[in-house]
Amino acid sequence: xxxVKTTINRRSFIKASALAGGGLMLSFSWxxxxxxxxxxxxxxxxxxxxxxxxxxxxxxxxxxxxSPNPEFGSNVKTSMPMILADELDVDWKNVIxxxxxxxxxxxDRQFTGGSQGIxxxxxxxxxAGATARQMLIDASAKQWNVPAKEITTEAGxxxxxxxxxxxGYGEMASLAATLPIPAEVAVKDVGDFKIIGTSRKNVEGKxxxxxxxxxxxxxxxxxxxxxxxxxxxFGMMIKSLDASSVKSMPGIKDAFTIKTLTEDYERNxxxxxSFLELGVIVGNxxxxxxxxxxxxKVKFELMPEYSMTMQQFGRxxxxxxxxxxxxxxxxxxxxxxxxxxxxxxxxxxxxNPEAAFKNAAKVxxxxxxxxxxAHNTMEPANCFAxxxxxxxxxxxxxxxxxxxxxTLAARLGLPKEKIHIxxxxxxxxxxxxxxxxxxxxxxxISQQVKAPVKLIYTRxxxxxxxxxxxxxxxxxxxxxxxxxxxxxxxxxxxxxxEHPIHAxxxxxGAVDNYLAEGWAIPSNITIGAFRAPRSNFNAAAxxxxxxxxxxxxxxxxxxxxxxxxxxxxxxxxxKDNDYDPDRYAGVLKLVKEKxxxxxxxxxxxxxxxxxxxxNTYVAEVVDLKLAGNNPVIENVIAAVDCGIVVNxxxxxxxxxxxxxxxxxxxxxxxxxxxxGVPDKNNFHQYKMxxxxxxxxxxxxxxxxxxEDPTGLGEPLFPPVFAAVANxxxxxxxxxYYDQPFAKxxxxxxxxx
Amino acid sequence: MAAINLNINGKKQVLDIDPKTxxxxxxxxxxxxxxxxxxxxxAQCGACTIHVNGNAVRSCILPVSQIENKEVITIEGLSxxxxxxxxxxxxxxxxxxxxxxxxxxxxxxxxxxxSNPSPSDEDIENTMNxxxxxxxxxxxxxxxxxxxxxx
Ligand code: FES
Ligand code: FES
Numbered sequence: 001x002x003x004v005k006t007t008i009n010r011r012s013f014i015k016a017s018a019l020a021g022g023g024l025m026l027s028f029s030w031x032x033x034x035x036x037x038x039x040x041x042x043x044x045x046x047x048x049x050x051x052x053x054x055x056x057x058x059x060x061x062x063x064x065x066x067s068p069n070p071e072f073g074s075n076v077k078t079s080m081p082m083i084l085a086d087e088l089d090v091d092w093k094n095v096i097x098x099x100x101x102x103x104x105x106x107x108d109r110q111f112t113g114g115s116q117g118i119x120x121x122x123x124x125x126x127x128a129g130a131t132a133r134q135m136l137i138d139a140s141a142k143q144w145n146v147p148a149k150e151i152t153t154e155a156g157x158x159x160x161x162x163x164x165x166x167x168g169y170g171e172m173a174s175l176a177a178t179l180p181i182p183a184e185v186a187v188k189d190v191g192d193f194k195i196i197g198t199s200r201k202n203v204e205g206k207x208x209x210x211x212x213x214x215x216x217x218x219x220x221x222x223x224x225x226x227x228x229x230x231x232x233x234f235g236m237m238i239k240s241l242d243a244s245s246v247k248s249m250p251g252i253k254d255a256f257t258i259k260t261l262t263e264d265y266e267r268n269x270x271x272x273x274s275f276l277e278l279g280v281i282v283g284n285x286x287x288x289x290x291x292x293x294x295x296x297k298v299k300f301e302l303m304p305e306y307s308m309t310m311q312q313f314g315r316x317x318x319x320x321x322x323x324x325x326x327x328x329x330x331x332x333x334x335x336x337x338x339x340x341x342x343x344x345x346x347x348x349x350x351x352n353p354e355a356a357f358k359n360a361a362k363v364x365x366x367x368x369x370x371x372x373x374a375h376n377t378m379e380p381a382n383c384f385a386x387x388x389x390x391x392x393x394x395x396x397x398x399x400x401x402x403x404x405x406x407t408l409a410a411r412l413g414l415p416k417e418k419i420h421i422x423x424x425x426x427x428x429x430x431x432x433x434x435x436x437x438x439x440x441x442x443x444x445i446s447q448q449v450k451a452p453v454k455l456i457y458t459r460x461x462x463x464x465x466x467x468x469x470x471x472x473x474x475x476x477x478x479x480x481x482x483x484x485x486x487x488x489x490x491x492x493x494x495x496x497x498e499h500p501i502h503a504x505x506x507x508x509g510a511v512d513n514y515l516a517e518g519w520a521i522p523s524n525i526t527i528g529a530f531r532a533p534r535s536n537f538n539a540a541a542x543x544x545x546x547x548x549x550x551x552x553x554x555x556x557x558x559x560x561x562x563x564x565x566x567x568x569x570x571x572x573x574x575k576d577n578d579y580d581p582d583r584y585a586g587v588l589k590l591v592k593e594k595x596x597x598x599x600x601x602x603x604x605x606x607x608x609x610x611x612x613x614x615n616t617y618v619a620e621v622v623d624l625k626l627a628g629n630n631p632v633i634e635n636v637i638a639a640v641d642c643g644i645v646v647n648x649x650x651x652x653x654x655x656x657x658x659x660x661x662x663x664x665x666x667x668x669x670x671x672x673x674x675x676g677v678p679d680k681n682n683f684h685q686y687k688m689x690x691x692x693x694x695x696x697x698x699x700x701x702x703x704x705x706x707e708d709p710t711g712l713g714e715p716l717f718p719p720v721f722a723a724v725a726n727x728x729x730x731x732x733x734x735x736y737y738d739q740p741f742a743k744x745x746x747x748x749x750x751x752x
Numbered sequence: 753m754a755a756i757n758l759n760i761n762g763k764k765q766v767l768d769i770d771p772k773t774x775x776x777x778x779x780x781x782x783x784x785x786x787x788x789x790x791x792x793x794x795a796q797c798g799a800c801t802i803h804v805n806g807n808a809v810r811s812c813i814l815p816v817s818q819i820e821n822k823e824v825i826t827i828e829g830l831s832x833x834x835x836x837x838x839x840x841x842x843x844x845x846x847x848x849x850x851x852x853x854x855x856x857x858x859x860x861x862x863x864x865x866x867s868n869p870s871p872s873d874e875d876i877e878n879t880m881n882x883x884x885x886x887x888x889x890x891x892x893x894x895x896x897x898x899x900x901x902x903x
Binding site for chain 2: 071072073074075199201202204205206208209210211212213214215217218220226250285286287290376377378379380425426427428429430456458459649650653654656657658659660661664682683684688689690691692694695697698
């Protein structure tokens with residue numbers, strides 16, 4: 001057992017409880033919906049006792065665990081409570097999981113993104129579980145008049161061995177909940193975990209397969225109206241909106257425009273609004289509003305350049321410029337090609353790269369590119385809002401509720417405490433639902449029409465609204481001496497409107513002379529985090545380049561990387577290298593073993609890639625073949641080091657998803673623009689990976705260690721882009737530099 | 753507006769509605785059956801799949817007039833308590849990530865197994881190709897269909 005300090009302060013906790021507005025209300029149907037398994041065991045207790053923000057124990061021993069973070073499919077609603085339950089030492093089948101509302105006074109970090117839920121929740125959740133357990137022990141010690149340290153717990157039971165006394169948690173809960181919170185508690189040793197490390201099914205599984213209303217878009221209250229938006233192309237704004245063009249249509253209440261932000265509002269970086277003004281139609285039913293949306297007469301005009309102040313993480317206050325003009329992908333490409341030739345901002349420099357390149361025996365230089373991508377969550381943006389004179393009730397899909405409350409408060413003119421955000425299960429997030437513009441829009445509309453409103457984006461709205469993965473390019477150069485030793489490495493990357501470079505990542509630290517540069521071109525097409533931001537391009541480019549470089553120096557691609565990592569471990573170059581060379585090498589070695597690397601199976605071509613991002617190490621091998629010019633992925637073998645794996649089968653599911661998503665975007669993902677308008681607005685145009693293009697098989701192997709756990713939502717996604725490109729090279733004899741790859745796939749004449 | 757005779761999940765009722773309204777919105781807005789999901793509205797994603805006379809159909813482009821007096825089953829009516837073999841297999845394989853597409857996937861899969869009780873990999877791939885899963889749970893979907901077929 002390890003002692004940890006508890007940070008729960010009883011007074012602030014009680015204050016927070018009072019704010020929550022009293023006790024927990026439970027109904028039988030709710031209880032029936034959320035139990036993990038074994039229906040017979042759970043009955044509603046007569047009384048609940050609250051131990052802390054996460055844990056309530058009923059007098060009959062049933063336990064309610066609050067899941068703090070919003071759920072978008074990474075299964076935190078199961079895995080975070082598993083951590084609580086293990087330290088609390090209860091039987092998982094007696095546990096009910098409930099989604100917490102957004103409640104910053106009670107929960108540390110209600111943010112789903114950056115693969116940080118489990119990593120950052122690990123200590124607080126363990127502490128909360130262990131604290132409640134200790135309080136139950138203390139209560140028993142008091143009641144039984146025995147020393148607390150002689151009392152043991154198991155599966156929701158307290159035992160005192162020498163006296164033979166025992167009790168269920170439910171029996172001790174009322175006394176325990178009144179005891180002082182211990183200043184320090186013991187958490188389990190890794191070897192003592194009973195729930196962590198075992199596969200537990202999704203607590204919402206049954207609700208999902210039976211179609212229960214879990215999502216924001218499913219929400220409905222009496223008197224609720226439906227709202228939809230109309231937005232201009234990028235670079236334009238609304239000139240006029242003719243409400244009379246739709247007002248007499250059946251079911252239509254009103255049409256108007258709304259301002260999405262308060263003038264001069266200082267943004268926080270997650271309140272990206274693509275358009276400062278939107279057209280809105282409000283009516284009774286979705287179909288009626290959809291029809292009116294088609295008929296609505298709205299005129300657009302060119303938007304002048306404007307600037308905005310933003311507070312950005314780590315960068316403080318910055319002024320961002322939204323340029324004017326109607327942008328097209330063709331123009332972007334020309335601009336990017338020009339910018340690539342100029343010097344960028346120096347992000348990191350080790351040694352003397354200029355001299356090394358000058359003296360090199362050989363230089364390899366390659367340029368990579370990737371287009372804008374739309375997130376295309378299956379659930380389009382939507383939000384329910386009911387704003388009255390003195391408060392706002394919001395319910396919708398949001399990864400980062402904490403980053404939109406100030407925006408809501410400012411725009412609605414309400415104090416922050418009067419804004420209550422409840423967290424709907426999200427039908428996908430992938431980064432885009434960190435941006436809460438739809439919450440603000442729904443709230444403003446509700447405030448204006450003085451009624452509860454559900455805002456729904458059509459698929460077309462969702463795909464053309466913006467907040468895309470930026471378009472990127474990067475040129476990689478490697479200098480070799482006459483013995484094929486890598487003496488210098490140079491990456492210069494840029495994008496619209498940000499560069500992708502993580503300057504301190506591998507192979508920085510492994511090469512004596514190293515230079516990383518970045519540049520950016522402003523754009524009025526909005527961008528945002530997309531599953532493993534920047535890494536999703538870097539991994540593709542850098543790991544394809546290393547493959548080509550290994551070939552040039554005549555080395556096996558895995559051995560080549562391992563040699564570089566050995567160098568970074570034994571004699572690292574520079575400071576701030578953002579990886580642990582041993583753990584990085586560990587996943588390469590594991591994938592080598594699990595893929596039986598030296599023996600490529602018959603009839604397939606293989607590629608390998610590895611990457612470290614979001615605190616997790618991943619190496620992947622892709623086996624593919626071609627059917628005509630269509631790649632068929634036979635197998636993907638992944639090796640992952642994310643420390644302790646909390647819920648192994650769910651972790652594999654996440655890994656499989658990341659891999660298939662990566663293959664899909666590598667082969668097909670692309671959004672282009674013409675005069676400020678996206679060329680695609682629905683799935684007949686935007687090709688998503690489907691069942692037929694999915695790999696036939698995926699293996700996800702985890703490195704076994706006792707490191708604190710890190711996340712899995714993102715890390716398996718980036719390297720697969722390069723593993724696909726490298727396998728395609730083996731299959732076709734042609735290198736793939738520009739995403740999406742599928743349209744370039746063809747056999748080189750020499751291989752036909 | 754017109755009075756339309758509906759038979760949904762075994763329940764007969766008459767609804768006075770614009771006959772062009774897609775079944776998807778009749779289910780979601782008028783009948784409170786929200787398990788059928790909106791994904792694209794143009795028959796490209798499969799999120800809105802229901803059964804009409806036993807066939808898997810995309811409800812987002814199907815005018816309500818077309819289901820008059822036909823037998824419609826939605827996810828809510830597929831089984832009494834989530835115990836259809838396909839739903840059980842879905843739980844066994846813990847298929848869902850976000851879960852949004854899954855009711856549509858299940859309805860497509862259930863119709864497939866009805867007409868083809870032991871589908872080949874290719875049959876599964878062809879039939880399920882119309883249902884997008886953005887979370888990319890495709891391998892588990894395929895595995896669950898095989899489990900359901902064998903049950
Ligand atoms: S919503 Fe009907 S197929 Fe997409
Ligand atoms: S589970 Fe998220 S879209 Fe399929």
